[in-house]
Amino acid sequence: MKVCIACGMPMNEPADFAMSDSEKDYCVHCARPDGSMQSYEEKMDSLTGFIVRTQGLDRDAAKEAARKMMSRLPAWRESAAEGKRS
Ligand SMILES: [Zn+2]
Structure with a gap:
């Protein structure tokens, strides 16, 4: 699978x-x-919106949760690390 x-x-x-x-x-x-x-930004945006809708977090908290989720996924490991540094 x-x-x-x-x-x-x-x-x-x-x-x-x-x-x-x-x-x-x-x-x-x-x-x-x-x-x-x-792109990383597009996925981050849609994931943030998804978390806001499904978990009722505010946008900043949802964005942080989205960043954490994405940092564990192969497609984004590098982008997420870069985002942390800046
Ligand atoms: Zn997917």
């Missing part, structure tokens, strides 16, 4: 993959409409 490199979601069905392409390493939620992978 593959796991999305950008959000950690398990991808079981072709429909879970970007463009329903099981060769892709990221899921449908992490793809732009054209099928390319979202």
Whole structure:
């Protein structure tokens, strides 16, 4: 089973993959409409919004939670480390 490199979601069905392409390493939620992978900032934004909606955190706390989640994922290890330094 593959796991999305950008959000950690398990991808079981072709429909879970970007463009329903099981060769892709990221899921449908992490793809732009054209099928390319979202940038760190884009994913951070959507994840922050998701956490605000589902956990009721304020935006700053949600952003910190999103950064922590993303720092554990292969797609973002470098970007997250850079974000911490700046
Ligand atoms: Zn994903």
